[in-house]
Amino acid sequence: MFVSRSESHQHNKKRKSRRMKRLVIINLSMLVIIGALVIIYFFMNTDGTKKQPDASGTVKQQDNGDAPSGNGANPTKEDDSSKKDADKGEDGSSNPSNKGNENIPDKGTDKGSDNGPNNGPTDNNGTGTNTGTDTENGNNTNNGGNPSVEGESKVTLSFVGDILLAASVDSLMKKNGYEYPYAKALPFLTKPDLMAANLETPITERGVPATNKSFVFKGSPKSLPALKEAGFDIVNLANNHTLDQGVEGLLDTVDYLNKVSMPNIGAGHDDAEAFKPVILEAKGISVAYIGLTRVVPVGSWKAEKDRAGVAETYDATRALKAIREAKQQADLVIVMVHWGIERSDNPNAVQKQLAHAYIDAGADLIVGSHPHVLQGFERYKGKWISYSLGNFIFNMTATDKTKDTGVLDAVCTAKGDCSLQFHPMRAVNSQPNPIEGDQAVQLLKRISSISIQSTLDKNGFIKAKE
Template identity: 50%
Template sequence: MYPPRSKRSVQKKKEKRIRKRRIWIINLVLIAAIGLVGIYYAVGMQEQQTDPADQETVMSQEPVNEDDSKGGDQLHSPDPNSEPDHTSDEDSSGSNEQPTGNSDDESDVNTPDATGSETTGKTDSGTKKPVENATSSSTKENDGAEAGATKPSKPSDSAKGVTINFVGDIQFSGKVAELLDKKGYEYPFEKLGSLFKDDDLTIGNLETPVTFGGTDAADKTYVYKSSPKALAAMASAGFDAVNLANNHILDQGVEGLVDTLAYLKEYGIAHTGAGMNQDEAYAPAYLERKGMKIALLGFSRVVPKASWKANGNRAGVAEAYDSTGAVKAIQDARQKADLVIVVAHWGEERVSTPNNDQTRLAHEFVDAGADLVVGGHPHVLQGVEYYKGKWIAYSTGNFIFSKSTTEETWKTAVFQANCSKDAKCSMKVIPYEAGLGQAVPMLDEANKLLLEQMTQLSPGIRFDANGVASPS
């Protein structure tokens, strides 16, 4: 017997509500399950993305360096305050004779101080901080533990290699000093932008003692003395190291050399090629960049007097009239460094072609283990050579200097190398004009003409429109 219709209707509605409730419960359970799975997946992905090792690698990557060679007016006529370049009685035949007491050959070398060569660290902002001697037992590795150490190197850093900028002769004396007293000691570097701050290493040839004291060297046509303000400005501009052994570093005697070494240390600029004894003069400065240990050495084949040579316990410069000491120093550095750089002071003033002694010494240096050889002293640009897979730049010309009436001395360049840890380097030339006390970028047609001139000066080498050198 069936229940009345009204009762069946109520019962069906009740069963329908129960089914709906069950469906809602099932749906809620499914939604909750899906939500839990989604949350679990999201948390897992977040943990994976924030893995400390991966995050550290990403944060360690530095922007690729770009050349800042824009802006600035070019100088097209001699400055009314110009003065001739300092001259020398250098043996233009390039003979191997030792300098006599009357010779006034030119030389340029970088020196470690009495406590040993120092490294300097270039921070993200480009400001230098003195860091621990790279030759010590606590040489920086990639842990960045030492105060002032460079940023820890990661695989991506090493893959990019180190970018090194080289410039020519620098002095802040005479007409240059008069100009800088009016315009400030930052004036020489105002047209450079951040070029030397964005690179890994900037190296120049400091062709002057930096001192308030000393005694002028006798029997020299030009005797230089520069203010310590110049080194503060160089450090701020991005310079990391200088080459000291030249015919001017002892213009104020040993007292001037001692002061120069002290001021370089104070401003965190490494140095090589001159010192308080023979061992210091020939010792390299070791610098650490992106996990690469770099040895910088300086030698000169232009020394005004025999007494200027570092010998035994006598202060002076590392000379290369006899290349034995230089070759041994390079060979020793080769055993300790990933990259070996030699800065040489040699050649004949205002001559655009390297002489036989320059070529011979350059090849000897490479054969001994040098990966880059960069020269100066002629006050004009000379060409480059690609010898046994290594680049040789024979003369970088003037950079911050007085301005002579010889137009070729107005042309200069930043020589830029990028080197991998296996010591393979590229070479690039960035044209500049050496104005009175200031380096000014060459633009447009002047830039093009200088690169064409560099191709003509470099047999077997061509420079493209960006200044990149390659064997032709």
């Protein structure tokens, strides 16, 4: 069939037009599909996160802060708990020196070690007054404030010396209430994270009094709730009065302390229990307390494998072993030790030898008691030794220096760096009273004069001499 050229041209034109329409439709369809994919992709990748290229050009997801916590949120922000863990440092294990590791002869007691308090005239010259503050130069020194160690998580550990809850103190508590001894010092006792003392009294309603002793004590279980409420968290039982009422009295003491949830160290059913540390935690820092005594009236008071008693340190072997093991279990190791010569201003050679050996074994702080008077401080290999905090709550005696007392604050990091401050007090009628002004300055100067290469400033901060 013949088709004219004109018809052929029209036919080709219509065919091209249909082809163009199809191409347009296809292209439009593809654009729609591509647009849909772009929209889907956009919504899938804008759910609260941004993508940023790293230095190599690789795209990494960066949190914008809206993701839920605990699921990788805020990776660029420092997490407080992680920082706290990081501050704990190494485990602190060390190779102790042999100094002090030799057997120390068991002579029963140091000279004058169990003469007991001199029950001379009671000081009845009033209860004293104190405003509790000293704002000179902007320093609030006697309001229970604590020294600080900058930059790291820290815990405030505080200590007092001997606490007696028997004899004339018991009479005062029965008359004025069991909270009476702590009333004036209470702000300093309740503020710290952990508060510790040496309990110089068996707590029992039975027992057989020890013989051949000048002073034998016996405290009432009724006194313990007030001790707890005053802020004390742990007590040391390793001393020369814990068995004044025999093993029965010792075990009763532990039971009564357990009833008021008061951890105790330094004594027990056997030597394993007596030397075992108590580990407490505050501010995320674990603190191991160990109680020891080098004042034991008779050998049978010493805890052994098959005998209840106290943790002795005449032979330092078990004490050093306990310290090394505690250092593997806790950030800080605190040794509370009963030692020295009564009413002596200065530590004797054995106290110094043992203190250095304890630190060589891993102890971070040594706090002593027994002399009934304040002794000085020493810094050894970056660690502090308080040789004696004297009496805190005790019978009043004719020896004036036995009335000088106070609260020691140690602000410590998990690495064992401690900053110390002593808050001076004076006991009146067995009740510690914070002192200030010239009284405080004079007492702090006296402690400085008997410290070893250490000084106390007018605010009670303790520093090593340059």
